[in-house]
Amino acid sequence: MNRKSERSQDTWIAMGLLALTLFSRIPFRTRILYHWDSVNFAYAMREFDLAKEQPQPPGYIVYVWLCRLVDVVVHDAQTTMVVIGIAASALAVVALFYLGRAMFERRTGLIAALFLLTSPLFWFYGEIALPHSVDAMLVIVSVWWLHEVMQGNHHYLYPAVAVLAIAGGVRQQTIIFLAPVLLFALRKVGWKRFLAAGALGAAICLSWFIPLMALSGGFSTYMQIMGAFGGRFQDTTSVLMEGGWWGIGRNLRKLTMYTLYGWAVALVPAVIYPLSRLWRREWLKCWEKVVFLFLWFAPAWLFYVLIHMGQQGLVFVFLPSLLLLGAVGLERLLAARPRWLAPAVAILVALNVGIFGLAPEYPFGEGDLRLLTRATLANSDRYFQDRFDAIERNLSPGSTAILVASWHHVEYYLPEYVRLPFEIGSKWEVDAGHPKGNPQETDATPGEVGLQVDDHGQARVVIFDPDLMAFNETPASVHELPLAHGGGLDYFELAADQVFHYGACSFGVVEH
Numbered sequence: 001m002n003r004k005s006e007r008s009q010d011t012w013i014a015m016g017l018l019a020l021t022l023f024s025r026i027p028f029r030t031r032i033l034y035h036w037d038s039v040n041f042a043y044a045m046r047e048f049d050l051a052k053e054q055p056q057p058p059g060y061i062v063y064v065w066l067c068r069l070v071d072v073v074v075h076d077a078q079t080t081m082v083v084i085g086i087a088a089s090a091l092a093v094v095a096l097f098y099l100g101r102a103m104f105e106r107r108t109g110l111i112a113a114l115f116l117l118t119s120p121l122f123w124f125y126g127e128i129a130l131p132h133s134v135d136a137m138l139v140i141v142s143v144w145w146l147h148e149v150m151q152g153n154h155h156y157l158y159p160a161v162a163v164l165a166i167a168g169g170v171r172q173q174t175i176i177f178l179a180p181v182l183l184f185a186l187r188k189v190g191w192k193r194f195l196a197a198g199a200l201g202a203a204i205c206l207s208w209f210i211p212l213m214a215l216s217g218g219f220s221t222y223m224q225i226m227g228a229f230g231g232r233f234q235d236t237t238s239v240l241m242e243g244g245w246w247g248i249g250r251n252l253r254k255l256t257m258y259t260l261y262g263w264a265v266a267l268v269p270a271v272i273y274p275l276s277r278l279w280r281r282e283w284l285k286c287w288e289k290v291v292f293l294f295l296w297f298a299p300a301w302l303f304y305v306l307i308h309m310g311q312q313g314l315v316f317v318f319l320p321s322l323l324l325l326g327a328v329g330l331e332r333l334l335a336a337r338p339r340w341l342a343p344a345v346a347i348l349v350a351l352n353v354g355i356f357g358l359a360p361e362y363p364f365g366e367g368d369l370r371l372l373t374r375a376t377l378a379n380s381d382r383y384f385q386d387r388f389d390a391i392e393r394n395l396s397p398g399s400t401a402i403l404v405a406s407w408h409h410v411e412y413y414l415p416e417y418v419r420l421p422f423e424i425g426s427k428w429e430v431d432a433g434h435p436k437g438n439p440q441e442t443d444a445t446p447g448e449v450g451l452q453v454d455d456h457g458q459a460r461v462v463i464f465d466p467d468l469m470a471f472n473e474t475p476a477s478v479h480e481l482p483l484a485h486g487g488g489l490d491y492f493e494l495a496a497d498q499v500f501h502y503g504a505c506s507f508g509v510v511e512h
Contacts, residue, residue: 035130049215093113095140355373
C-alpha cells in the first residue's frame with residue numbers, strides 16, 4: 001500500500017471513530033449540571049471571580065473562554081459544556097488513534113482508540129458539564145506531537161508546545177504533569193529549537209496567565225486564594241501538610257479505583273502480556289518508548305498519591321497511556337493467532353459498552369460501590385429535576401426555605417428560594433457522613449429566616465436531600481410531597497410563631 005492510500009485509510013478510520021464517538025454520546029447527554037464544579041463553571045461563564053470560586057482554583061481560564069464562545073450560539077451553560085465535552089471526546093479518540101499508530105502501528109492505534117471510546121469512565125465524563133474531556137484531548141494531541149518530535153519530525157515541535165501551553169490554560173496542572181515527557185521528547189532538538197519552542201510556549205502561557213492574574217486581583221491575591229482553597233482539601237490528604245499515612249491511603253484507594261475503572265477491560269491484556277514476557281524471560285528492548293510512557297504516567301500518579309486525589313476525571317491526564325499498553329498487549333498476545341484479534345477486540349469493547357450501558361449505579365446496593373454509568377447520568381438528572389419541579393409547582397418562593405446539602409445546585413436553579421445549607425462530609429474523607437457544621441446554632445421563626453406565611457398561615461422548610469433525614473430531630477413533624485418518578489420530598493410546615501432549629505449537627509421544629 002502506497003503512502004497516499006495509507007493516509008486515505010487513516011482518514012476514513014479517523015472519520016469513523018469521530019462519528020462513532022459523537023453518535024454514542026449524544027443520546028445520553030445530561031440535562032442538569034452534574035457536579036458542584038459544573039455549577040462553578042456555569043457561574044464563571046457569567047462572571048469570572050476566583051474568590052467566589054467562579055470557577056474554582058486554579059482558574060481554568062481558557063476553558064471558561066471556550067465555554068463563553070460556544071455559548072454565544074447555544075445560550076445555555078449546561079448544554080454548552082456538554083457540547084464541548086462530546087466534541088472533545090471525539091477528537092481525543094481520533095488523536096489516540098494517531099498516537100498509537102505513530103508509536104506502534106495502525107492496528108494498535110485503532111484498538112487503543114476503541115478502548116478509549118468505550119471506557120466507561122471516559123464515556124461518562126463526555127456526557128457531563130466538566131472540562132476533563134477537553135483536558136484529555138489536549139493531552140493526547142500534545143503527547144502525540146511530542147512523540148513525533150522525538151522521532152525526528154521537528155516540524156511538530158512548535159505545534160506540540162503550543163497545544164501544551166493551551167492545555168495549561170484549560171487546566172494549569174497539566175503543564176506540570178507533562179513537563180518530564182516534554183523535556184525527554186525535546187532532548188535532541190538542539191538548543192536553538194529548544195529555546196525558540198520555550199519562547200513560544202511562554203508567550204502562549206502569558207496570553208492566559210496575565211488575564212488570569214488581572215481577573216484575580218494580582219499574583220499575591222491569586223496565591224492567597226490558591227492557598228486557602230488547597231488547604232481545605234489537602235490538610236487531611238497531603239504529606240506536605242497533615243495528611244500522613246491516612247492521606248496516602250485515602251489518595252491511593254481513590255486513585256486505584258478510578259484508574260481501574262477508566263482502564264476497564266483494557267487492563268486484562270495490559271497485565272497479562274508483560275507477565276507472559278517475564279515468565280518467558282523476554283526482556284524489553286525498546287526502552288525509549290517505555291521511558292516516554294512512564295514519564296507521561298508517573299508525575300500525575302505521584303502527585304495524586306502524595307498530595308490529593310479529587311474526582312475521577314483527573315485520571316484522564318495519564319489514562320490514555322494505559323489504554324495504549326492494553327492495545328499493545330492484546331495485539332502481541334494474539335500475534336501468533338491474528339484471526340482471533342478482531343473477535344477479541346469486539347468482545348472487550350462490547351464488555352466496556354455493557355458496563356456503561358447496562359450496569360446499575362450501585363451494583364451491590366446503595367451506599368456501597370458506585371459506578372459512573374448511563375444509569376448514574378439518568379439518576380442524577382432525575383434526582384435534581386424531580387425535586388426542582390416539585391418545589392416550583394407546589395411551594396411558593398416567598399414562603400419556602402430549602403434545607404440542602406447540594407446547595408450550589410439549588411442556588412443556581414432555584415435562586416429565588418431561601419437556602420439553608422447543611423453540608424455532609426463526602427465518602428472517603430475524614431468527616432464522611434457527618435455534618436460539616438453550620439456557622440452558628442439558630443432558632444428562628446419563619447419571619448426571622450426570611451419567609452412570609454402563605455394565605456393559610458403556613459411557611460415551609462423543604463428537606464431537599466434524603467440523607468439529611470438522619471439529622472432530623474423531629475421526624476414526626478415531616479410531611480411528604482410526591483415526586484414524579486417515585487419517592488417523596490419531605491418538608492416541615494411552620495406557623496408564623498413556630499420556631500425552627502437549624503443547628504450545626506441537627507435540625508427540626510422546636511416544640512412549644
